[in-house]
Amino acid sequence: MKVPFINLNSRYQQYRKPFHQVLDEIIDSSQFILGQSLSRFENNLSKYIGTKYSVGVGNGTDALILGLKSLGIGPGDEVITTPMSYLASTSSIYLTGAEAKFVDIGDDLNIDPIKVEYAISNKTKAILVVHLAGIPAKMERIKSIADANDLKLIEDCAQSIGAQIDDKFVGSYGDVSAISFHPTKNLGALGDGGIILTNNEDCYEWLKKARNHGHSSRDQCEFWSMNSRLDNIQAEFLDIMLKDLPKSLDQRRSQANLYKKLLKNTVNFPIISNDLKPTYNFFMILVDRRDDLINWLQKLGVESKIHYPIPIHEMNACSYNINSRIDLCRTVEDTSRILSLPIGPHVSDSQINFVCEKIMEFYS
């Protein structure tokens, strides 16, 4: 039985017809950049997450960079963050001119609030949280630390669109939050895309200019900035897929529950408390003898992946920044044990049963 890790082709097939219709409409209107389609999607997404504003940009990394800059973060500032993430949550900090300060993770694989508190210095300006694989970080605790220390809070929701803590959506806690629409995300565009969420009107007004060269009007520029806009065609595609997102997240949650039920005596999982509704952008387990297990599954036709094999603080790009890490033992230890299994609309329950059966066989 072949169980691919991801199958974008099958995911996008169902949208072929509506996408072609959108394409025709956009060509007819010739309204490719900024305008009604983008505004409509921005409003719908804000309504879904529960923020006042959103600003569509070129990708999730730009969403983080511009979001950080909108809060005034730049050279001389320190941003506390997790090394257990895709590298863009850290590169975005450095690309503003600020520095990342890494703290260790907890048993949910997300940044540990207790470690955050210890890491605060007089240079700290913000905390940047990542909800890894769509598992919400401990936001109530982290927000209260940010408020008590007058720090800005940024949420990287690249992997967690639609994740909830009780009834509140992640992305609605931060001063600004960033979402990626990379095709591998749970709400994926047909190419790159991203969006910034905020309740802060000043940030919103600044961001609308910042994504568009710093233009304050057609011919005037208020500050030098980049060109990073979410195309109307992508906004229209995303708007169609947004309607199906809650249903597809429910499917991922029930697949994750099946994995957990079948594997509970065989492997470990990140600890997820009952008040959380993760999005399982990928499904993570923690295992011993990982390389052997990967090869065993591969031979049986099951694809697995590691998110991520090198923690960010061990990347070459970080080598000049050795003062920025405290004790990252848990990150290093868990990085050697994490493994992501296939999940999503292309995976059937019988395939999950097969994967679990083979994992149990491997450890028996």
Ligand SMILES: Cc1ncc(COP(=O)(O)O)c(C=O)c1O
């Ligand atoms: C946690 C995290 N942050 C940021 C990004 C960057 O998003 P993008 O690829 O859209 O720039 C990604 C995407 O892979 C991500 O997984």
